[in-house]
Amino acid sequence: MTVQVGARREEVPWYKSLRHIFTTTHHTHIGMLYIAFSFIFLLVGGAMALLMRWELAKAGASFLEPSTYASLFTVHGTLMIFFWATPVFFGFANYLLPKMIGAPDLYYPKLNALSFWLLPVAAALLLLGWPAIGWTGYAPLSVTEPGVGVDMWILSLHIAGTSSIIGSLNFIVTTWRLRNPRVTWSNLPLFVWSMIVTAFIVILAVPVLAFGLTLLLLDRNFGTNFYITPEGDPILWQHLFWFFGHPEVYILVLPAFGLLSEILPRLVKRPIYGYKMIAYSTIMIGVLSFGVWAHHMFTTGLSIRALAPFMIITMTIAIPTGIKVINWEATLVGARIRYNTPTLFSLSAIASMIVGGITGVFHAGIPVDWQLQDTYWVVGHFHLVLFGVISQVAFAGIYYYYPIFTKRMYSETLGKVHFATANIGQYLLYGSMLALGLMGMPRRYFDYLPEFQPLNTLASFGAFVIGIGTLLFVINLLVSWRLGPKAGEDPWEAEKTGQPDFLGEYYNKLDQMKKEEAPQQDVQPKQ
Amino acid sequence: MSRVKYVEWITIIGASILFIYIAVASWMIVSAIESPDREPDIVIEAYARQFAWEFIYPDGTRSSQLRVKAGQTVELRLISQDVIHSFFIRDFGIKKDVVPGRINKIIFTPTEPGEYVIQCAEFCGYGHYSMIAKLVVE
Numbered sequence: 101m102t103v104q105v106g107a108r109r110e111e112v113p114w115y116k117s118l119r120h121i122f123t124t125t126h127h128t129h130i131g132m133l134y135i136a137f138s139f140i141f142l143l144v145g146g147a148m149a150l151l152m153r154w155e156l157a158k159a160g161a162s163f164l165e166p167s168t169y170a171s172l173f174t175v176h177g178t179l180m181i182f183f184w185a186t187p188v189f190f191g192f193a194n195y196l197l198p199k200m201i202g203a204p205d206l207y208y209p210k211l212n213a214l215s216f217w218l219l220p221v222a223a224a225l226l227l228l229g230w231p232a233i234g235w236t237g238y239a240p241l242s243v244t245e246p247g248v249g250v251d252m253w254i255l256s257l258h259i260a261g262t263s264s265i266i267g268s269l270n271f272i273v274t275t276w277r278l279r280n281p282r283v284t285w286s287n288l289p290l291f292v293w294s295m296i297v298t299a300f301i302v303i304l305a306v307p308v309l310a311f312g313l314t315l316l317l318l319d320r321n322f323g324t325n326f327y328i329t330p331e332g333d334p335i336l337w338q339h340l341f342w343f344f345g346h347p348e349v350y351i352l353v354l355p356a357f358g359l360l361s362e363i364l365p366r367l368v369k370r371p372i373y374g375y376k377m378i379a380y381s382t383i384m385i386g387v388l389s390f391g392v393w394a395h396h397m398f399t400t401g402l403s404i405r406a407l408a409p410f411m412i413i414t415m416t417i418a419i420p421t422g423i424k425v426i427n428w429e430a431t432l433v434g435a436r437i438r439y440n441t442p443t444l445f446s447l448s449a450i451a452s453m454i455v456g457g458i459t460g461v462f463h464a465g466i467p468v469d470w471q472l473q474d475t476y477w478v479v480g481h482f483h484l485v486l487f488g489v490i491s492q493v494a495f496a497g498i499y500y501y502y503p504i505f506t507k508r509m510y511s512e513t514l515g516k517v518h519f520a521t522a523n524i525g526q527y528l529l530y531g532s533m534l535a536l537g538l539m540g541m542p543r544r545y546f547d548y549l550p551e552f553q554p555l556n557t558l559a560s561f562g563a564f565v566i567g568i569g570t571l572l573f574v575i576n577l578l579v580s581w582r583l584g585p586k587a588g589e590d591p592w593e594a595e596k597t598g599q600p601d602f603l604g605e606y607y608n609k610l611d612q613m614k615k616e617e618a619p620q621q622d623v624q625p626k627q
Numbered sequence: 628m629s630r631v632k633y634v635e636w637i638t639i640i641g642a643s644i645l646f647i648y649i650a651v652a653s654w655m656i657v658s659a660i661e662s663p664d665r666e667p668d669i670v671i672e673a674y675a676r677q678f679a680w681e682f683i684y685p686d687g688t689r690s691s692q693l694r695v696k697a698g699q700t701v702e703l704r705l706i707s708q709d710v711i712h713s714f715f716i717r718d719f720g721i722k723k724d725v726v727p728g729r730i731n732k733i734i735f736t737p738t739e740p741g742e743y744v745i746q747c748a749e750f751c752g753y754g755h756y757s758m759i760a761k762l763v764v765e
Contacts, residue, residue, distance in 0.1 A: 167753040234750040240727060241710040241752060329728030334711060373631060399713060399748075400724045401731035404657050411653060415646040419639060426638055430631040464646075465653040467660065471720040474713060474748040540717025542748040545756040549744065 125209035127194050130216050132505065134191025135498070137219060139574065141183040142491075144227075148176040150567050153529075155546070157560035159553050166546040170232035171249075173544060177235030178253070181352065182260045183223050185486060188494045189355035190215075190267050193295045195505070197271060200289040202280030202604025207273040211266050218263035225256035234544060236345070239327030239337035243319045251320060254313045261306040264351075268299035280607040289603055290372065293379045294358025297386040298351050304390070305347035312340030335400055342393035350389040353485060354382060356493040357424055360446055363500045364428055366594040366601065367443045368435035374427040381420035388417040398469045407466060414464035418457065425453055441515030445496035448523050452488025456481060459534060474544075477537025480530040487566070488526055495522070495573065502577070503587030504601065510584055514576040521569025528562025663734050667702035669695070675705065675712035675725040678754035680745060693762045697740045703733040713749035716762060722748055737764040 114120040114129055124130065152172050155164045164172070194212065198205055206212045229252025233242045242250055275288075275296055283289075315326040316337065325331040357378075365372040372378065394402070394410040428450050437443060459481040463469045472478065495518070502510050532555040537543075541552045548556065590596060600606035671693070672683040682693045695701050705714055705725040712725040714733065723731045747758035 165753075166756065170750075170753045170755075232753060236750075238711055238750065241750070244710065334727055335729075374635070377635070399722050400726060401729060404661055408654060412650055415650060418646070419642055422638065422642055423635070426635050430635070433631065465649055467653055467656045467720070470722045471717070473722055474715075475717075540715075540744075540746070542715060542746050544750040546753075547756045549759075 125205075125213045127198050127205045127209065127212065130212050131191045131193075131195030133216055134187050134194055134219075137216070138184050138188035138191060141179050141223060142188075142570070143574065145176050145179040145184055146567060146570055148172050148179070150563055152176070153560040153563035156548075156556050158557070159548060159550055161547065164546075167232055169546045170234075170544070171230050174231050174234055174253075175226060178226055178257070179223070180486065181235065181348070182257065183219065183226075185352045185490050185494075186260075186264060187219060189295075189298075189352075189359070190264070192359060192494075192497055192501075193267075193271060193291075193355065196501070196602070197292055197295055198274060198278070199602035199605050200292050201275060201278065201283050202602075202608045203274055203278035206270050207277055208270050212270050215263045215266040215270070218259050218266075222256045222259035222263065225252045225259065229253045229256065236341060237316070237337075238341075239316065239319070239334045240329075242316060242337075243327055251317065254317050254320075257313055258310055261310050264302050265306055268302040271295050271299045272303075280604045280611070282607045283604050286376075287603065288379075290361035290375065290378055290382075291355070291358040294354040294361075294382050297382045298354045301347045301351050301354075301386055301389060305344045305351070308340055309344035309348075312337060312344070315340075335397070335402075338397050338400065339393070342396045343390070345396065346393045347389040349482075349485075350385055352490055354385065356449075356490045357382070359497045360428065360449060360493050361424070363442060363496060364446045365431055366592055366597075366599050367440070367446060367500070368432060368437050369593070369597045369599075370431055370435040371599060372427070373430035373433075374423075377423055378427050381423040384420040385417060388413055388420070392417055395463060395469070398463075398466050399473050404466065411464050411466055415461065418461045418464075421453075421457055425450060425457070440499075441510070441512060441519055442496045442500040444516065444519045445492050445499065445522075448519065449489050449492040449496060452484050452492060452526070456484030456488050459484065471540075472537060474542055475537035476533045476541045476543055479543045480533030480537060483533065484526070484530045487522075488530070492522065498577070500592065502580070503591035506581050506584075507587055508580055508584035509587045509591070510580040511576050514572055518569045518573045518576065521565050521572070525562045525565030525567075525569060529559045529566060530562075532556070532559035532562065660734075663700070663736075665700045665736065667734055668699045670702045670704065671695075672704045672706060673714060673725070674708055675714070675747070675751075675758075676708040677710065677752045678747070678758040680714075680747075680758065680760040682760075691760060693745065693760065695737060695762070695764055697737055697764050700734065700736045703735075705731045705733065710751050711749050712747045712751050712758065715746045715748035716743055717746065718743050724749055737762075740764045 114124055115132070121133070151164070152169065155162055155169060194206070229249040231245070231249040231253040233245055233250060233253070237250070237253070275292060315324070318324040319327050327334050327337045361372055361378055391413040392410055394407055395414045398407055459477070463472060463478070499510060499515055502508070536552055536555050536559070539552065541548055594601045595606070670685060673693070674681040674683065680691060682690050684690070703714070705723060707725040707727045709727070711727065713722055714725055715722045719735055719737070721733055721735055723733050725731065741764055743762040743764070745760040745762050747755060751758065
């Protein structure tokens with residue numbers, strides 16, 4: 101199958117034949133399908149965000165109904181998490197992971213195709229369901245909400261969760277079984293390291309969500325009372341949801357950290373500083389991520405003695421994250437930085453991580469959290485991470501691997517405009533949100549007190565700046581695919597500076613050369 | 628040890644010390660808020676439903692406004708009639724969820740007379756934004 105596709109690729113590219121799109125099992129094809137899929141939902145979710153910001157630009161109702169607004173933020177949240185940030189990095193992993201470890205494909209190519217094709221089904225269920233319960237779906241509101249919308253939301257998350265569990269198993273088995281023998285745990289590319297830790301988090305956390313969702317489905321349709329008083333307890337949902345929900349944050353951010361650790365040293369032509377520390381900190385984040393969930397529940401009235409450990413572990417988890425930031429900065433010290441688009445996005449992602457990370461650590465302190473919880477401060481904080489770090493690293497990754505994916509170069513000018521709009525827009529939008537949160541504006545508000553007006557207008561302006569930039573980005577990608585200048589084999593001179601883009605493939609090539617010619621000295625690439 | 632390693636360890640240890648300090652301070656503040664050394668002067672029941680607040684005073688009067696006297700220690704019992712809400716006074720740094728099936732308590736002593744805003748901070752349905760009440764401190 102894969103050989104056939106590879107052979108035909110010369111005449112008709114695989115993506116121009118519908119039959120090939122639906123039947124391909126090759127990891128590069130599935131990877132690009134994942135990325136294309138997630139970009140569609142970035143645009144859909146982004147359009148929803150712009151509708152909300154248009155509504156919020158002015159106090160009072162302007163053109164939406166409160167119930168439509170509630171559906172918009174519910175679907176926006178679920179879409180961006182499950183159908184943008186997760187699949188875009190699964191796409192990168194599909195494409196890059198086998199090449200980085202020197203495998204011909206993933207271990208289970210057909211399961212891989214399955215895990216991709218489950219996603220459009222899940223996304224369709226979500227969009228058709230159009231629930232209005234918030235992406236966290238707190239019981240008992242999610243139990244009492246009439247209609248089938250919430251049931252479809254539940255099934256959508258079941259399917260999306262199944263998809264990511266299958267994908268994660270595939271990554272783990274592939275990395276264990278199909279490595280080139282010279283790719284070991286002590287020179288494994290850092291992106292593979294973080295995908296492995298992410299995959300383990302997915303396998304441990306997502307079943308808990310599935311369990312909680314199943315109970316919710318039973319409560320809604322079969323008269324059970326897991327989340328309904330007096331027999332049940334709505335707080336149970338919060339425990340189950342956040343036991344999944346906080347590791348989910350790291351499911352989203354760890355692949356971004358990994359990709360950044362991969363492209364940054366190649367862009368500045370300097371090996372990553374502290375390879376071991378970055379790998380260890382990834383494992384540490386993965387382990388600690390299961391011990392912080394109740395920091396989402398500081399205001400529920402649980403005993404403060406029960407909450408104190410979560411305060412301490414939440415602070416502790418900031419340390420491995422800080423280690424990564426310091427190591428990236430140390431990589432930059434004394435390097436000759438090339439200011440092209442992927443580098444600029446990598447640098448701004450580090451900056452966003454500092455702002456987004458520090459605004460998050462505030463929540464660890466219980467009394468501070470009591471003031472800030474469920475205000476716009478939280479919204480500003482996690483958008484700075486989800487957009488400022490995760491999405492910006494995804495953008496940097498797309499720009500970096502664009503010449504490798506498509507054999508063509510993107511437009512550098514449009515790329516820099518995109519960089520400028522994304523960052524100016526981001527600080528206008530999320531900076532205003534942080535300030536609004538400090539002023540005490542709760543999140544998920546359709547309308548607000550008059551004193552919140554100026555900052556909301558500023559935030560909406562920032563949102564549209566980001567929207568325009570993202571549109572330019574997509575246009576850049578599509579147009580350059582057809583018209584961009586042809587790119588060489590080693591577009592970023594990574595191999596020339598001793599850091600080949602795909603370590604495993606590089607070793608495969610050397611092994612091949614060794615077999616063909618007399619044994620010769622090969623250069624150990626720096627890691 | 629190289630210079631960068633040095634900086635890294637200083638940062639890790641510095642951050643840890645800072646976090647220990649914040650954790651101890653947080654714990655002391657939280658303990659003081661949760662178990663104050665004063666007995667409440669008045670106990671008021673706060674009922675939350677989609678999408679309004681109602682306050683019941685010891686003498687049985689009901690009001691959609693919370694009226695208390697400055698210097699008086701108030702204990703609020705938060706009772707939900709339907710879904711989860713959250714009682715939030717932004718000027719006092721007070722927020723506590725109103726959860727069906729349990730009665731959460733807030734104890735506070737307002738000192739400055741004036742009018743304050745009570746907002747619902749937990750999404751409780753499409754009318755969540757309109758669930759606003761007034762706190763009057765006399």
